[in-house]
Amino acid sequence: MSTTETLTADRILEATEEVLRRFGPSKATVVDVARALGVSHGSVYRHFRTKAALREAVTARWLGRTEELLSEITEGPAGSAEEKLRAWLSCLFEAKRHKAGDDPELFATYAVLITEASDVVDEHLVVLVSQVTRIVEEGVRGGEFEAADPVSVAQAVFDATARFHDPVFAPEWRRPSIDDEFRAVCELLLRGLRV
Template sequence: MPPTSETLTAERILEATEEVLRRHGPAKATVVDVARALGVSHGSVYRHFRTKAALREAVTKRWLDRTSQRLAGIVDAADRTPEQRLRDWLSTLFAAKRHKAGDDPELFATYTVLTDELGGVVHEHLADLTGQLTRIIAAGTASGAFHTPDPSATARAVFHATGRFHDPCHAREWTSPGIDAEFEAVVELLVRGLSREPGR
């Protein structure tokens, strides 16, 4: 049964938009297609999202937020040391990106196009991720596990150093033989570097 104007929610619209994007791709997907998938008028969709651009931005943010939310639980995990949290966070980020690319390649390709168009949403997402990393590294610095004068700058460096394992432009490499061993080697190098006291 199609939703009425009273039962139509932003979340239902975003779910339908994702399915339409999966089917048609970002170039051909329209608000009319979304409305048709929901069995409502396109005006009903516009009551929640004023423009097609706003709808695309919201659905892209929702997709990116799934990764951020999955990682957020690791940041303050009291039962793990900062070193364990850093390793877990980087491993979870790689697994999440690889999962998206491998299990739903059409949608992954679609969102890669959309994120290229929506710089503001991507900037916010990257700021959120590096902010999470900063909190882990700052906790490690406070406990003496890590040694860095600037946790924020170090977090950005760690993020960039591991880019091969989470930047979509490297997605084709994520199923290469030996990629897991290469990932572990990079993480080990970073953790050891952070753990080493200056001058030692």
């Protein structure tokens, strides 16, 4: 890659993800990232002051992709809150399953990275639960849902579907019965939300 291209944080993060995928989280170094970009490691450090900061940023970017995908549903036109919540939960499950199945090396890499970056993960979870809260509130305003405390109910919906989005369960997502099990949990939760 030509060094005359401007070295942006985004280009560094893209290269970092590729390096992590290739060498794995324990072996990938900042020097590998600099080499992949054809720049000095000093240039990388000007954007990310430590290796830990770089790894955190790449993790945040990875989790952020799912947040953006989901926010398209959250911000979508108000209609049935039930349909929106169902779509949101399916999209989350699909996104995680897709990441786990299509690029297992990268998924395994991020499984290690998220254990190092608990603040980044906590923020991700806050973003996701706040999206669910918005949908629940929309449903309450529209007279569809009943929820005395939408924040705690949104957290409950998120917690109750952990089996279908927490990466620790990734091996179970290949089981043939998982889709029916997912639907059964969603329908029970939606019944619990309806007025």
